[in-house]
Amino acid sequence: MPQSFDLLWERLLRGGVSRRHARRYLVELGDHLQDLVAEERAGAEPRSAETRALARLGNPETLAGAMIARRELRGLAARAPIATYVIAPPLALAAGAALAMVGIVATATALRNGGAALPAWTQTVADTGVFFSNGLLPVLLGWTLGVVALRQRSATLLPVLGMLVLAIVGAVLQLDVTLPSAGHHGEIGLATGLGPSFAQWSGLAGRLTLNLALILTPYAWLNAWRAARAGEDRTYA
Amino acid sequence: MGSTNPSFMNGVPELLVLRLLQSREMYGYQIVQAIRDETSEVVSLGEGVVYPVLHALESSGAISSQRRAVNGRSRIYYALSPQGVTRLTELTALWSRLTNAVQQVLESEGHAAIV
Numbered sequence: 514m515p516q517s518f519d520l521l522w523e524r525l526l527r528g529g530v531s532r533r534h535a536r537r538y539l540v541e542l543g544d545h546l547q548d549l550v551a552e553e554r555a556g557a558e559p560r561s562a563e564t565r566a567l568a569r570l571g572n573p574e575t576l577a578g579a580m581i582a583r584r585e586l587r588g589l590a591a592r593a594p595i596a597t598y599v600i601a602p603p604l605a606l607a608a609g610a611a612l613a614m615v616g617i618v619a620t621a622t623a624l625r626n627g628g629a630a631l632p633a634w635t636q637t638v639a640d641t642g643v644f645f646s647n648g649l650l651p652v653l654l655g656w657t658l659g660v661v662a663l664r665q666r667s668a669t670l671l672p673v674l675g676m677l678v679l680a681i682v683g684a685v686l687q688l689d690v691t692l693p694s695a696g697h698h699g700e701i702g703l704a705t706g707l708g709p710s711f712a713q714w715s716g717l718a719g720r721l722t723l724n725l726a727l728i729l730t731p732y733a734w735l736n737a738w739r740a741a742r743a744g745e746d747r748t749y750a
Numbered sequence: 751m752g753s754t755n756p757s758f759m760n761g762v763p764e765l766l767v768l769r770l771l772q773s774r775e776m777y778g779y780q781i782v783q784a785i786r787d788e789t790s791e792v793v794s795l796g797e798g799v800v801y802p803v804l805h806a807l808e809s810s811g812a813i814s815s816q817r818r819a820v821n822g823r824s825r826i827y828y829a830l831s832p833q834g835v836t837r838l839t840e841l842t843a844l845w846s847r848l849t850n851a852v853q854q855v856l857e858s859e860g861h862a863a864i865v
Binding site: 542 | 825
């Protein structure tokens with residue numbers, strides 16, 4: 514596969530072409546090139562067959578332009594970048610928190626059928642659900658967002674904005690669970706965690722800082738690494 | 751057709767590809783060769799740019815693709831779908847109207863006198 518195909522791959526992704534279409538395009542171009550080389554080798558001057566075959570196939574800019582011009586071949590992140598990077602992740606976070614709530618309520622209701630006392634391990638299940646919703650989910654969604662952005666070679670603005678929104682929503686929305694005990698009803702709720710006290714605000718600031726650090730650091734590092742590698746490739750090319 | 755007029759050439763690659771696939775399944779290289787042969791090299795597509803046309807037609811449901819191993823090589827064959835038959839009928843009718851209109855202009859007396 515000629516080196517120009519690597520450049521074409523990068524150009525297609527940066528142009529917003531979906532990875533599925535870009536990958537198949539390169540496979541088909543590689544097959545087509547083999548056929549052209551075989552055809553040219555059978556001709557009068559076999560020595561420069563590959564050069565002529567590449568010229569017939571088209572230069573990387575033309576090949577990329579023909580694909581990028583087709584809007585229907587673009588990936589979701591290119592067709593709807595704001596929805597993908599800024600709107601969908603907080604919605605997914607809210608959906609995840611709702612699922613965790615449903616799971617905890619269903620478990621507690623099933624176990625407390627008839628007013629029996631809950632087994633001790635139920636507290637562990639509830640704590641795990643709360644940790645997943647409040648701590649793990651925003652970070653996992655932030656990493657997913659970063660991976661999507663890096664794989665699609667998206668510009669950094671919208672992914673970073675999406676990560677900021679996700680970190681803030683993740684820090685503000687807090688799942689709170691109190692399991693029922695003898696003589697007391699249980700409580701479960703999704704609250705903002707905001708309040709008048711200094712402790713609440715400092716807790717919010719701590720969660721926000723942690724979310725930002727855990728979500729943004731890997732993305733920033735991988736983005737810098739990819740940019741450095743792209744620079745090296747250009748130097749050697 | 752050395753250079754192409756985008757507005758006039760709009761839909762022509764699609765029309766040719768659909769028409770060729772109506773007779774049999776083909777992979778990209780065969781399609782490009784067939785276009786060249788059957789138009790006596792008057793229409794010569796940039797060879798690689800036939801694939802975006804094929805991908806777009808497949809996205810719209812006009813054609814379907816299937817990977818097959820032939821003589822030790824894996825090939826992606828394209829075939830016309832029922833929606834493709836409808837699309838081909840529409841494009842053929844459109845092209846006929848366009849060529850008839852151009853022909854009328856070329857054959858009209860007023861313009862013949864100028865030429």
